Structures are given as structure tokens and as C-alpha cells.
Amino acid sequence: MPKKRTVVLGGVGFIGSHLCRRLIEEGHEVFAIDIRDITHAPILNETRHNASFHYIHHNIIHPFGIRCDEIYNLAAPSMVHYNKALPVETLRVNMMGSLHALDTARSEHARVVLASTGKIYHYKQTATLLDCPTRRALIEGKLAAEALHRAYRQEFGVDTRIARIYNCYGHGADLMDQRVVIKWVVSALQNRDLRIEGNGEQIRTFCWVDDIVDGLLRLMRALPTDHTRTVNLGSDHEISILDLARRIVSLTGSRSQIIYTTARPEEYQRSVPDLQETRKALGWAPTTSLDEGLKRVIAYAEHELTERSNAFFSWVEVNN
Secondary structure: OOOOEEEEEOOOOHHHHHHHHHHHHOOOEEEEEEOOOHHHOHHHOOHHHOOOEEEEEOOOOOOOOOOOOEEEEOOOOOOOOOOOOOHHHHHHHHHHHHHHHHHHHHHHOOEEEEEEEOHHHHHHHHOOOOOOHHHHHHHHHHHHHHHHHHHHHHHHOOOEEEEEEOOEEOOOOOOOOOOHHHHHHHHHHOOOOEEEEOOOOOEEOOEEHHHHHHHHHHHHHOOOOHHHOEEEEOOOOOEEHHHHHHHHHHHHOOOOOEEEEOOOOOOOOEOOOOOHHHHHHHOOOOOOOHHHHHHHHHHHHHHHHHHHHHHHHHHHHHOO
16 A cells, blocks of 8 residues: 555544554554644554654644645544533634645645534434534534535535544543543443433444544545445444443443433434445444443553552652
8 A cells, every 4th residue: 555644633532543543553654633732642652753653733723734645634622522612613623624624635636534423414303403502513513514525526626525423432532531431431440320311212323443443544545436425434233321331330340320310402312323325335334342342441441540540659659
């Protein structure tokens, strides 16, 4: 495979850091652009010293120019960390960031993959409801970004592809992340309550992060056809939120209790990707089972919690 110069916007993020590491392992030159410090992605600890890896601290609401062959646009303020307080910034990153990425792609004749969200489908169905402003900012930003990518393809001939990503989990996640899998795994390991919003009958799917990365790579490298313009990436193994909580408690051997709280007003009952076209276009399907993935996340979280505990006690001992 020829060596490529690849830009990963949001390269310090959860999926972005896994993608950067995979690209470096394949021998490509990688430019990770992010406003977060590289130390926030421990999975890149070894990669960051590779001569082919370049970290650039930059906010993509401002223009950038890098000679490159490919751009993965994974940049978006995390729903659980940022845009509850910063809806304007969320929209700016999605809209202005996409414009600057597309302008770079146009000048460099580079191919672009945009990481969008599967929540778009549900938003179209419930757009008239008084749903959560947080979710509105995230999804409306992604809708605008998708429209920009289609417009640049139609008007300027930029080769753009869109990946609508569903729930993703895996090792390397921030233990303070509020995404449900890592949040509940950490809570279960600490024997804290697992809180379910609503009755727990909501149906979701969860895809292992390395499977998502594989799908993004296949989408970038696929021939440009109508079928590779927009694809869904995620697992189609359905599980209720309640059963997920029970499984995590069982696998961790936890004493945690499952607590029910008020349902969110914008909650939807079922969110499962249709992967039929993705399988045809990319020959892709997730390969990591939920049980196997959960066991890996539990092992990762146990190790991280132990490391933090040891570091704390070492500091106490030194200062006593």
C-alpha cells in the first residue's frame, strides 16, 4: 500500500487516537489536529514518538493548510464534555471546521471522510418535538456538515464520503467519559449504582472501536460510487439498556444496584443501524462480540483504576 499523508481532525479523541495509531502502524504519515493536549490520548503514548506522527494543536474553526492525500474529519466537541455548555462552539466546529477541511481538500485534491452520527435518522423523525438543546446542537451541526460535504462534491468535485457512526466503545477511553459503557464499567468496578434513564427497555447497539476504525479505513479507500457516499457504521447486535447494565454487573462481579431515573424527553426507543448497504459497498461488518468487547473494557478499566490507586498511594508514602 503506497504511503499516504493523512490528516486526522480530532486525532486526540477516542476514535481519532485509535485511527492515528492504526495509520502509523500501516506506515503512513499522520497529522493529528486537535485542541486537546496529546497527553489526553494515552493510546498514542508510543505513537507520538514516531517520526511519521505529527501532533498539531489547532482549533479547526480557523483555517489550516497541510499538504495531504486524505482527511478524516472526526472533530466535534464531545456531547458529554462540551456542548451542554457550548452549543455555539459545537455548531462552529461542525460547520466552520468542515468548511476549512473541505477547502484544504479542494486545494490539495485530497479525499475526505466525515464522521457523522446515526442520531440523524431519529432527529428527522422527531424534529418538531421539544427535544434536548444539547442533542439539537450536535445533530444540527452534523446535518450542516453533511450538507457542506455534498455541496463541495457536487460543485467543486471534492471526493467526500460520510460515515454515520452509532454507539462506539473500547479500550483507551477516558474513565471520566459519560458514554454509557465506560461509565457503567467504572461504576460497577467501584460498586456504585448504575443509573438508567427510563425503564431500560430502549434498544441500542454497541460497536468495538477497532471495528469502527476498520470501517472508516475501508470507506476512505473504496472506489467512489453512489454506494460509498454515505454509509452506516456500527453493530447490529441489539440489546436493551437494562440488559447491558445487568451484563456489566455480572461480568464485573459487582455489588452495584441498578437504579431507575426519569426518562429524557427526547429519548427514542430503538436505535439500530441498517448495515445492508455498508456490507455490499465496503465488505465490512463488525467482528468483535459485545461480551468479548465488554471483557476487554473491564480489563482496561481495572488496570487504569489500579494504576491511579498505586500512583496515589506512592505519593502519600513519599510525603509521610
